[in-house]
Amino acid sequence: MNVIETEQLTKRFGTFTAVDHISFSVGEGEIFGFLGANGAGKTTAMRMLCGLSTPTSGSGKVAGFDIYKETELIKRHIGYMSQKFSLYGDLKVWENIRLYGGIYGLPEKRLKEKTDELLRVLDLEHERNTLVDALPLGWKQKLSFSVAVIHEPRIVFLDEPTGGVDPVTRRQFWELIYQAAQRGITVFVTTHYMDEAEYCNRVSIMVDGKIEALDSPAALKKTFKADNMNDVFRALARNAKRGE
Numbered sequence: 001m002n003v004i005e006t007e008q009l010t011k012r013f014g015t016f017t018a019v020d021h022i023s024f025s026v027g028e029g030e031i032f033g034f035l036g037a038n039g040a041g042k043t044t045a046m047r048m049l050c051g052l053s054t055p056t057s058g059s060g061k062v063a064g065f066d067i068y069k070e071t072e073l074i075k076r077h078i079g080y081m082s083q084k085f086s087l088y089g090d091l092k093v094w095e096n097i098r099l100y101g102g103i104y105g106l107p108e109k110r111l112k113e114k115t116d117e118l119l120r121v122l123d124l125e126h127e128r129n130t131l132v133d134a135l136p137l138g139w140k141q142k143l144s145f146s147v148a149v150i151h152e153p154r155i156v157f158l159d160e161p162t163g164g165v166d167p168v169t170r171r172q173f174w175e176l177i178y179q180a181a182q183r184g185i186t187v188f189v190t191t192h193y194m195d196e197a198e199y200c201n202r203v204s205i206m207v208d209g210k211i212e213a214l215d216s217p218a219a220l221k222k223t224f225k226a227d228n229m230n231d232v233f234r235a236l237a238r239n240a241k242r243g244e
């Protein structure tokens, strides 16, 4: 079953086309990598899927809901970790968890349990009363992710969730992603790191607003006669230039 479907989805800003007729689908439980260089249109596309931005044209459904008409229902069934942090730096760790759990509509008792469980899983119990601003970046990212799935949404959208941290911390972050996927949460994730692309079930690569390739990492490497995803990415960028 597909939890994300788009047909010719397009977003223009004035005369500039940021997302150019993209059509794709994502199956339930998939870890779907959404790749592309800076400015390719990833965040713009993701914001339309999350019901935060109205498309210029084309169609789309997320969790079975229409991205034009049912944005409030979409927001209730997804989690979203934006490229800019959405945690409150001047609130304590536990206060952030409570705040988001409340926004996502968790009842009081469940919120208490969830807060304790989350702090335990993240090994953050000793930082319960620390202001989020004082946490290292990698911990903020893990906390942001955990808060984005606190209500066990059907799909979680992650916009460059691991930017700027070391490989070990990124690896730990991906453990959290796998755990969520195992619980049946579909993961839609953008990244600039090609090693992370290898962890995805399927990957789409966007160039200048268009999806130029979409397949499993293994199949993409075969198609582009590449040893790794970095080379796939480079080959695609070269092809796109030639086609201009």
Ligand SMILES: Nc1ncnc2c1ncn2[C@@H]1O[C@H](COP(=O)(O)OP(=O)(O)OP(=O)(O)O)[C@@H](O)[C@H]1O
Pocket (backbone or CB within 6 Å): 013, 018, 036, 037, 038, 039, 040, 041, 042, 043, 044, 045, 083
């Ligand atoms: N509100 C806006 N108004 C005008 N142009 C915009 C707006 N939002 C995005 N753009 C432009 O659309 C293009 C795609 O931007 P987008 O942020 O979606 O790219 P991205 O793939 O997420 O890049 P990055 O990897 O840097 O996050 C860029 O050229 C950007 O400048």
Ligand SMILES: [Mg+2]
Pocket (backbone or CB within 6 Å): 042, 043, 044, 083, 159
């Ligand atoms: Mg972006």
